[in-house]
Amino acid sequence: MPLHGEQVLETADGVYETVATQRGTVDEVxxxxxxxxxxxxxxxxxxxxxxxLVDEWSGDAVDLAxxxxxxxxxxxxxxxxxxxxxxxxxxxPSMPDRSSFGGHGHGGPGWDRxxxxxATPAPTATIEGSSV
Numbered sequence: 001m002p003l004h005g006e007q008v009l010e011t012a013d014g015v016y017e018t019v020a021t022q023r024g025t026v027d028e029v030x031x032x033x034x035x036x037x038x039x040x041x042x043x044x045x046x047x048x049x050x051x052x053l054v055d056e057w058s059g060d061a062v063d064l065a066x067x068x069x070x071x072x073x074x075x076x077x078x079x080x081x082x083x084x085x086x087x088x089x090x091x092x093p094s095m096p097d098r099s100s101f102g103g104h105g106h107g108g109p110g111w112d113r114x115x116x117x118x119a120t121p122a123p124t125a126t127i128e129g130s131s132v
Contacts, residue, residue, distance in 0.1 A: 001023065002021065002023065003022070003023055003024065003038040003039060003040055003042065004020070004021065004022040004023065004024070004038050004042050004044070005020070005021055006018055006019065006020045006021075006076060007019050007021075017075060018075065018076040018077075019073065019074070019075060019076070020044070020072075020073070020074045020075075020076050020081050021071070021072065021073050021074075022036050022038060022042070022044060022071070022072045022074075023038060023069075023070070023071045023072075023089075024036040024037050024038035024039065024042075024043075024069075024070065025037055025067055025068065025069055025070070026064050026065065026066055026067060026068045026070055027043065027066065028045075028066070029064045029065075029066070030048075031048065032047065032048055033045050033046065033047060033048060034046045034048055034054070034064065034070075034072065034083060034086055036070055036072055036086075044081060045081075046072055046074050046081050046082065046083040046086070047080060047081065047082045047083065048082075048083055048086075049082060049083075051084070052082070052083045052084065052085070052086065053084070053085045053086070054083070054085075054086045063088070064086065064088060068088050068089075068090060069088070069089040069090050070086050070087060070088055070089060071085075071086070071087045071089055072085070072086045072087075073085045073086075
């Protein structure tokens with residue numbers, strides 16, 4: 001997973017915008033600024049505005065604490081990076097263990113390829129006179 005970087009994107013209006021992303025830990029947070037440091041030592045301070053979505057999805061910046069693992073997405077104008085979103089990665093729900101799903105279309109626990117011949121056909125639906 002990337003630690004940090006910048007990209008230039010074209011908006012729907014045809015304007016070019018620089019977007020920065022960073023994954024790291026919170027070093028400082030106030031109602032106006034958020035400073036994050038990545039594992040490789042890269043550090044950046046982001047301006048927080050009323051439009052910045054902070055914490056899980058739309059909390060306040062003060063919900064973040066020193067040492068929290070975060071992902072920041074920001075717009076960059078000159079030397080100023082304004083956070084559009086800062087997500088507390090530790091507060092997100094964990095993903096299920098993928099190994100229990102069999103992976104790569106091989107079915108899940110109890111999957112038996114030989115039972116396909118005996119499988120009951122899927123029901124069909126009719127939409128505007130056509131069988132789907």
